[in-house]
Amino acid sequence: MLSAASAPIVEATLPIVGAHLGAISGVFYDTMLAENPELRNLFSRSAQATGEQKNALAGAVAAYAAHLTGAGPDPRMFDHLVERIAQRHCALGIRAEQYTLVGRYLLGAVGTVLGNAVTPEIAAAWDEVYWLFATRLIGREARLYARADVDAGAPWQEHTVVTKVTEAHDTVSFVLAPADGAPAPAFRPGQYVTVAADLPDGTRQLRQYSLSQAPGHTLRITVRHVPGGAVSGYLHEHVSAGDTLRLSRPFGDLVLRDDDSPLVLVSAGVGITPMASMLDHVARSRPTREVVAVHADRSPDRHALRAELAASGARLRSFRSLTWYEESGVPGSRTGLVDPDAIPVPDDADVYLCGPVPFMAAVRAGLRGRGVSEDRIRYEVFGSEQWNTTPRAVPA
Structure with a gap:
């Protein structure tokens, strides 16, 4: 005060x-x-x-x-x-x-x-x-x-890249294990790690990536190559299986509430990564939980982790999946931008959003207009919008 x-x-x-x-x-x-x-x-x-x-x-x-x-x-x-x-x-x-x-x-x-x-x-x-x-x-x-049992003066832990997997034409996953053979750090679905990348020019840059699978013996991050992106470009072009990366412990407040309430996961682009972790966890631990998964992308070839989410959903008693692609003519999907009025929202559902800020702002506004309460809508964003209490589009 x-x-x-x-x-x-x-x-x-x-x-x-x-x-x-x-x-x-x-x-x-x-x-x-x-x-x-x-x-x-x-x-x-x-x-x-x-x-x-x-x-x-x-x-x-x-x-x-x-x-x-x-x-x-x-x-x-x-x-x-x-x-x-x-x-x-x-x-x-x-x-x-x-x-x-x-x-x-x-x-x-x-x-x-x-x-x-x-x-x-x-x-x-x-x-x-x-x-x-x-x-x-x-x-x-x-x-x-x-x-997290972390010394703030020495926050980084060496991890070995176990595998590198192509997920889409511009997206790859890295499966990581602590280089010292210790167990992978525990985390809650929805959290992220920071990669401290030592770039070829001798500088270091830090980037955060959501963990894209449920907690287990390894960690996984899924990285889209951003045009001109120093770290994403480095990871795509210079890091392979057997290499090491410095990671932080997992952090983040967009975490899955571990109860039986219905769950609505809404993502766009590489925002699918925390949703993949949440859905994987629910399929393993609470298969009777009702889940709706909504995703938007430019085209099917840019839709990372699609088959994996479908496989996780198949293990649930109640699972509905809706996909919007900006390109038309894709069977089984909708064309254009996500229509918030078309998203099935069960009573008392928890809604999680991750994607570009304008996308989240539009979906949130649409769901609020349908009566979904503010405390039921949670979101993740990286960048300056992290300081805002609600996602909003940045004026041009």
Whole structure:
């Protein structure tokens, strides 16, 4: 909770700070990375180039300040936001001491952008906002690291590529086992790992990939080759069976509720990966659970894990599958974009979404319009939209 002295200052200045968050974030990142180039390995090159990384920070700061002043979303939704950030930070190996560095550059950027408008009182109030947020995240991340038995100073574990399997014309799966012969780490269906890829140019880049099969003796990630993608291109072109990859422990808050309620899995593109893990797990552990699987893709040759999901569904007592392809004339599928009104949603079903943000926003809006409650719709997204409490399309 903000102090009595800071609360009115933050409330009064929030619109001004919010209007300049893009510029503040730009100065913050440019200055911090220029003076600490080793931190570039923590951030996606593409996210930096497009400004996505800057938008991520802006969204987090605005959401937390609004939350503290009572102008933000429902507190339960904000709890989900904090959990999502903490899970992502742990997957990236963020350490508590790094918050001091970030805070110094962030608050310095506020002063640079707003100039003399930032009085000592305003600076102190926003410093309090930052450290309330940082303290909350540090505490949660410490608990997540402890639960995963991870040293934040050494978060990576060597894994051997057991097999590499082509799943679609631009998508491959990597089956991975700990290189030291230890058991594969436990995880909950829907979680992801970070791959710390040492690229041929000598740099390291971090990318998160959902685990695409149920927990077992190995881990599996399924990677679509993104045009121009540094890490996906490296994995496709340079990594084969017998090679090693550095992985984080599994993290992520989009996890399957392990009960008997009906389940609706809605995905697009490579967003099918956490759904494959969930469906595989349900088929093994709760085959009487009712499941509806909906997927959208450009064409059948880009539809990864299709046969596997069908095989998992065949082991269930009640399973319905609907597929939309943008290309027409594919027997047994629908043409165009997913129609939310055509998705079967059993009473009291849990709905999980994963795919491009505009896709999830459209499906969510359609399901909400049909009366599906907010707390029954859960989603996964990677990138700046992870800071939002609901998926939304980014304005052009």
